Amino acid sequence: xxLHVLKRLKTxxxxxxxxxxxxxxxxxxxxxxxxxxxxxxxxDDFGWMALSGAVFCAAGYIFCKKYIRG
Amino acid sequence: xIERKSLLLFLLFVALSISQGLLEAKELRKVSLEExxxxxxxxxxxxxxxxxxAVDPQGxxxxxxxxxYSLKRFDSQGNLIKKAGGKGQGPGxxxxxRLLDCSExxxxxxxxxxxxxxxxxxxxxxxxxxxxxxxxxxLRILSDxxxxxxxxxxxxxxxxxxxxxxxxxxxxxxxxxxxxxLMMDVVSFDFDQERNLYLAYNFQDRIEKxxxxxxxxxxxxxxxxxxxxxxxxxxFVVPTELVFKDVAIDGEGNLFVLGGHFSQNRSxxxxxxxxxxxxxxxxxxxxxxxxxYIDGKNCLYSRANQGITLKKFRMDYVYQ
Numbered sequence: 610x611x612l613h614v615l616k617r618l619k620t621x622x623x624x625x626x627x628x629x630x631x632x633x634x635x636x637x638x639x640x641x642x643x644x645x646x647x648x649x650x651x652x653d654d655f656g657w658m659a660l661s662g663a664v665f666c667a668a669g670y671i672f673c674k675k676y677i678r679g
Numbered sequence: 680x681i682e683r684k685s686l687l688l689f690l691l692f693v694a695l696s697i698s699q700g701l702l703e704a705k706e707l708r709k710v711s712l713e714e715x716x717x718x719x720x721x722x723x724x725x726x727x728x729x730x731x732x733a734v735d736p737q738g739x740x741x742x743x744x745x746x747x748y749s750l751k752r753f754d755s756q757g758n759l760i761k762k763a764g765g766k767g768q769g770p771g772x773x774x775x776x777r778l779l780d781c782s783e784x785x786x787x788x789x790x791x792x793x794x795x796x797x798x799x800x801x802x803x804x805x806x807x808x809x810x811x812x813x814x815x816x817x818l819r820i821l822s823d824x825x826x827x828x829x830x831x832x833x834x835x836x837x838x839x840x841x842x843x844x845x846x847x848x849x850x851x852x853x854x855x856x857x858x859x860x861l862m863m864d865v866v867s868f869d870f871d872q873e874r875n876l877y878l879a880y881n882f883q884d885r886i887e888k889x890x891x892x893x894x895x896x897x898x899x900x901x902x903x904x905x906x907x908x909x910x911x912x913x914x915f916v917v918p919t920e921l922v923f924k925d926v927a928i929d930g931e932g933n934l935f936v937l938g939g940h941f942s943q944n945r946s947x948x949x950x951x952x953x954x955x956x957x958x959x960x961x962x963x964x965x966x967x968x969x970x971x972y973i974d975g976k977n978c979l980y981s982r983a984n985q986g987i988t989l990k991k992f993r994m995d996y997v998y999q
Contacts, residue, residue, distance in 0.1 A: 644919075645910055645912050645917070645919065648912050648913075648917065649912045649913055652912070652913045652915075653913065660833065660834060661834075663833065664814055664830075664831050664833050664834060665792055665814065667831050667833060667861075667862060667917075668791055668792075668814050668816065668831060669791065670862075670917065671816065671831070671862070671865060671881065672730075672775075672777070672791065674881075674919075674921055675881075675921060675924055675939075675969045675970075676728075676730065676969045676986070
């Protein structure tokens, strides 16, 4: 029984490690403080479920591109 | 005697025709800038990060200042006359003040996250909101009953929408029917005196002229940019380089387009085109800018010191 639980835990640990590794690969490769980072954070907060939130984030992104990143 | 008069009239007609022809052949070749006014310095707190600019026929300058959530009115000499607004979502308040334009009577302002326009009188007293149910990405006031805006083409098809003073849609000029990739159809726009529409795509190398009845008159690729870089952000691919940042039209009908990241001098080069889309000249602003504005006296306004300073230039035209 104990061995069975241990085996399960080991499997979960491996899956978690793979997930963390994959997540880091999927992360947006952008430099800190860039407009893309801000857009990513904004979309992450609002989510694409609400399209109006996505538009709000896009408006900020375009302002950042035009204004901040001369 | 009659023959002599006829001959004189004929010669006069010929002379007038030639002079008219010469005038028509006159073409702008160069624009030089002379700084005539500067508002805001690095060592004062006049401006923090101005975003929008408008100038009334008397030469008063209105600026939206994003960092202190305000509108500011300066006289033609650059003296601060009044400040209004403040942070908030109440009447006349802003969370992120952006674009400005003015009519004969009113000043119109956008707030980045507000679906509509905020209207002030020339003394910066808040008058009312105009609710138009879309986030405004560019704005031109043709008159108090013709308010032209674009929104981000994500919820609507790409179009310039014209609303009346009540926020009722009067007409729209659709400039694209296709479903473009995200943000690719975002434009800056302006109208000439005949109400022809000029568009400069922010993320594409494309400048267009549309008639007031909504027909495309011409479309050009000015910078020969083949591809704009894109990046995957979250689950979506977005363009990361701006081709054009803003457009403005002078009193003679010339189109001024501020270049972005593909220009030789990033965010400084301004391309001048005639109403037929012919590239006439390019000049360079002394500092990077996010926008350009041309007033009724053909003075050009742009940004310096990353938004702490507004520069006003007199434009001198050299003709061939």
